[in-house]
Amino acid sequence: MSKYVKMAETHEIPKNKMKVFKVEDHEILVVNVEGELYAFENRCPHMGYPLYFGRLEGKVLTCGFHYAKFDVTSGKSLGSVTDKPLKKFKIKIQNSLVQVEL
Numbered sequence: 001m002s003k004y005v006k007m008a009e010t011h012e013i014p015k016n017k018m019k020v021f022k023v024e025d026h027e028i029l030v031v032n033v034e035g036e037l038y039a040f041e042n043r044c045p046h047m048g049y050p051l052y053f054g055r056l057e058g059k060v061l062t063c064g065f066h067y068a069k070f071d072v073t074s075g076k077s078l079g080s081v082t083d084k085p086l087k088k089f090k091i092k093i094q095n096s097l098v099q100v101e102l
């Protein structure tokens, strides 16, 4: 059964930046695109390397290993490196507390 777990405060993830949080046994990458937060497993769906080492430009995250590109607003792959999407987590923000569904 899924549950929401406290992960971060909104101020910890500045606009147009990303940050990794450890929640239970998950490594979760939180991406802030123009004030909107998105959460993903910190593993590239191509070969499993950490997405944190990638580059964020607008809503496009480029993996730092083989340069797969993803739209973080949908999680979809944009290029030809992989057609697998990012593994997305649902989040909920209450006051300034960011909670993730596990």
Ligand code: FES
Pocket (backbone or CB within 6 Å): 044, 045, 046, 047, 048, 049, 063, 064, 065, 066, 067, 068, 081
């Ligand atoms: S592991 Fe990310 S592109 Fe290959």
